[in-house]
Amino acid sequence: MSPPSSSRPLWAALLSVLLLSIVVAPAHAQDTRAPTALTLSGRVVDADTQAPLPQANLRIADTYQGTITNADGRYTLRLDSLPVTVVVRYVGYESVRRRITADTESRQVFRLAPSTVQMDEVTVTGSGNPGETIMRRVIENKQEWWPELKSYSVQAYNRFALASDTTIAAIAESQTTAFWDAERGTREVVRSQRGTANLQGITDSALPAAATVRNLYRDNVEVFGNRMIGVTHPDALDDYDFTLDTTRAIDGRRAFLIRVEPDSRLSSTFRGTVTVLDSTYALLEARLRPTTSLSTSRVLKEVNITFEQQFSNFGGPYWLPVDFRARRDLDVQFSALFSLSDIRIRQVSRLSDYQINVPLPDSLYDADGETDEIAMRADSTVGIQSLSNAQPDSLGGGPFVPYSQDEQTAYEQIDSTDTVQDAFDPGGLYGWLQDLGLVEEDGLSLGGSDADETAASDTTDAAGEDSGSSSFVDFEGGFPILRYNRVEGGHFGLRLNFGVGPLAVTGQGGYNTGPSGSTQWSYGGEAVLPLADDTDLSARYHYGVTPRYRARARMGSVWARLSNSLWTLAGAPDYFDYFGNERLRVSIRQTVSDPALDLTVQVRNERHFSVRKATDYNAFGRSVTQPANPSVDDGWLRSGALTAALGDGGLLGVFPITRVEVTVEHSDPDVAASDFDFTRVEAVADARFETFFQRRVRPNTLDLRVDAGASFGDPPLQRFGVVEASPQPYTPFGALRTLDDRPYQGEHHAALFWEHNVRTVPFELLGWQAPVEQDIELIVHGGHGRAWIDDDTEQRLRRRGVAVRQADGSHHEIGLSVNGLLYDSLRLDLTKRLDAEGLSLGVSVLRFL
DSSP states (O other): OOOOGGGHHHHHHHHHHHHHHHOSSOOOOOOOOSOOSEEEEEEEEETTTOOBOTTOEEEETTSSOEEEOOTTSEEEEEESSSSEEEEEEOTTBOOEEEEEOTTSOSEEEEEEOBOOOOOOOOOOOTTSOHHHHHHHHHHHHHHHHGGGOOEEEEEEEEEEEEEOSSSEEEEEEEEEEEEEETTTEEEEEEEEEEEOGGGTTTTTSOOOGGGGOOOTTSSEEEETTEEEEOTTSTTHHHHEEEEEEEEEEETTEEEEEEEEEESOTTSSOEEEEEEEETTTTEEEEEEEEEOTTOOOOTTEEEEEEEEEEEEEOTTSSOOEESEEEEEEEEEEEETTTEEOSOEEEEEEEEEEEEEETOOOOGGGSOTTSOOSOOEEETTSOOSOGGGGGOOTTOOTTOOSSOOOHHHHHHHHHOOTTOOGGGGOOOBHHHHHHHHTTOOOTTOOOOOOOOOOOOSSOOOOOOOOOOOSOOOSEEEEEEEEEEEEETTTEEEEEEEEEEEETTEEEEEEEEEESSOOSGGGEEEEEEEEEEEETTEEEEEEEEEEEEESSOOGGGSSHHHHHHHHHHHHHTTOOOSOOEEEEEEEEEEEEEEETTTTEEEEEEEEEEEEEOOOOOOOBOTTSOBOOOOOOOOOOOEEEEEEEEEEEEEEOOOTTTSOOEEEEEEEEEEOHHHHOOSOEEEEEEEEEEEEEEOSOTTSSSOOEEEEEEEEEEEEEEOOGGGOEEEOBOOTTBOOTTSBTTOOSSOEEESEEEEEEEEEEEETHHHHHHTOHHHHHTTOEEEEEEEEEEEEOOHHHHHHHHHTTOOOOOOSSOEEEEEEEEEEHHHHTEEEEEEEESSSSOEEEEEEEOOOO
16 A cells, blocks of 8 residues: 555655665575474573673674674574574673484573673783774785675565654565675565555565675775765774773673774764774774764755674684674755654664675676666566565564564554654654644645747647546646746746647647737747657747747746746846847657767758837836846748767756767758758756765865857857856856846857855864755855957848947856755855956855865
C-alpha cells in the first residue's frame, strides 16, 4: 500500500534525506544453506556486576562467522553445524570460549570477567609522542597486509530505524551478500528485506544496504559524498594529532585507547578514539565522528554523525569489520519554504562469514566494471546457485541483532495507515499553508510558462510526455500568462495544453491593453509529433509582439519577461526592445543519450515589422516616460537553422551546468526569397571545475560561461547579438552586473563570466562557526564583454534614428557575493567596474550547488 497522496511531498523529501544520508560506499546478508542446527540467544554481561555489555563480539572459532550484541547486551547467533566453539570478546575483559554441541541449551548467558595485565610504561621511540608512535606502527602494519586483500564476499544483516524526537517512524531491515573487489568496487545482492507496514511499496525495490556501511579501516571513508581521510591513511600522521589516552586490557594483553583530533579545521577528517591492540598494532575498535569541515547538502542545516565499528582478523592476517553502528541526526530545511523536525537515523549492521580472495561472479560487473547498479534482487543472475532461492520481503530466522524494546513496539504498533509524515511536523511556508488548510491532497500547483518567445534561437524541448491517460484526447489544463511592457502594456493571456493521440498540442492567446490595431491580440500554438523514441517533429506558429533580443541569464524567457514586468511597473526603463513577428517554424529534433546530444534542424518563415511604444505609465498611475521603441528592418526573414547542444542543462547561476550549444542560421534571398542575406553563428558554453578541498561533497568550484556570436553578410537589427545587462536590483550570473538598463548589441559579440565559490572556507579559517552552520558562502565573480558593429551598419541605423549600446572598448568588472542569505533564499552581489566608473549592489537567485 502506497502512502496517501497528501503525504507524498513530505514522504519524497524524507526518503531523499534518508538515501542521501546513508548511501555512497559498500557492505552485506543472509545465507540460504541447509537448515540451522541451533540458534543461540541470550545475553553478554559483566561477570561481577551483571551489567550488559553492548556491542560485544561473538564469533565461531576458526571461521569468519559471528554477530554482536545490542545495546542491552542481547544477541542471537545461528550455528549451521555442530559442534562449534563460540568465542566472546569485549575490550577490557577476558574473552570466553564455550563449546556448543547438539545437547547445549539454545539460551546461553556469557559472563565476562574484567581483564588485568601489568601495565608497563609504554616504550617511546621516534617522535616522543606515544599516540603518534603507536599509530605509525598501525599504518605500517596495514601496508603489509592490505595490498594482499584483493576481494571478498561477506554476509550482513542491516537495520535502519527512522525516528523523530519522540517516536520511531519506520524500520527497514535487510540481509545482503556484498562483493568487494579492489579494482571493480562493490556490488550487493539483497537476499531478503522487510520493514514496518508503512514502508510497503518502498521495500519493493532493492535497498542498497551495502552502500551504507563504512569501513573505518580504509584509507578514504565516504561520508555524505565527502572523501574523508581515514585514521590509517598513509598520510594520516600529517592530518591528525594522535594522543595516548589510557591503556586497557583484553585477554591479558594491552590495548591502547588513542584520542584522534584533526590537525587542521579545514581538512576532511574525523575526531574521536581508536583502540589499538599491542604487539600486533591493529585496530580493535573505532569511535569516530566527522569534524565541522564536513560538507553536506544545503537542505541539511545541522548534521550530527557518530560511527562505531569493531574489527577482527578471525585468526588470519586481514583485519576486517565485524559490525557498523551509526547515529545520524539531521535538521532539514529548504530555504524558508519547507523544513522538518529533527530526523534521527539509527543503523546497526552485522558482518559475518567473509570469503577472502575468492573469485567473484563476473555477472555482477559489466565489461568495464562500471555499472551504476549496486544493489540487486537475489533473483538476479549472479552465477551463484545458492542465491537464487532467497525469499524476498522476509528475514526468515532473523534478526541477527535483537530489537530494542522501542523497535519491537514499533513493529507491533505501526501499520500501513501510519505515514512517515505523522511523525514529523513540517515547518516553513509549506507547514504554515498546511496548518491553514491551504495545501490540498495534490499540493500546490503553479503554472504559466510562456512558449518560446526569443528571436534568436529555438531551444525549447518539444517532446511531450505520456500522462498515462488512455483517452485519445487528453486535456492538461490552462495556465495564465501575465506581463507588462512599454509596447504591449498589460498582457493577459492563457495557455492550454492537450494531447490528441501521440500528438502534443499547445495553444495560447492574449490581449494587450496598450496598442490598438493588429497587435492588440496575440496568439499561437505548437504541435509535437514523436517520430521515434529519440526523434520528434514539431511545428510552431506565433503572431504578436516579441522581444528583439534574448535574456538567457534570467533562467528562461518566462522569468525574463516577468522580472522585466516588475521592473517596468516600478517605473524603471523597459529593458527590452520589441518588434512584431508573425512566424512559423518547423523543426526536427534528434536526441542522443550517450553522450547527451541534441540536434535540431529548423526551417523558419517569419514576417517582421516595427511596433511603437504604447504607454508611458506604470501600473501605479505615476507618469513615467519610457524610451521610444526602435524600429526594425521590416520584411520576410526565411532561413534555415541548425542547433547542436552537447551536455547537461540546468538553471543558470543556481545549479552547475556543463554544456556547449552552437546555433548556425542562414538566410539567402536566392534560395528562400528572403528579404535578408546573412549567416549568423552563436555559441554558448558553460563548465564547472572543482578547485580546492576536493575531498568535500561541495568543494570550491569555478563556474565559467562563454557567450559569443558572429555575423556574416548583412544581418537585420533583430538578429544582432547581445551582451546582457543587469537592471538593478536583479543581478544574475551571465550578465554584466554594472551594466544597467540596456545590453550591449552588435553584429559580433563576446563575453566571459566566471564565479569562484570559496564556500564557507574563509569563515572556517577565522573560526567563525555561525555562518558556516547556516551555509553562508562567499563567491568571487567577474564579467568581461563587448559588442562590435560595422561602421556602415552603424551609420545606416543612425539615419533611421536607431542607436544601439556599445562599450568603448571592453567592459571589465569584478565583485564579491554573499550566498545563502535569508534562509537560503538569495545572494547579495557587490560588483565594481574596472574599465570605467561603476559600482553595483544587487540581489540574485541563490546558487544552490
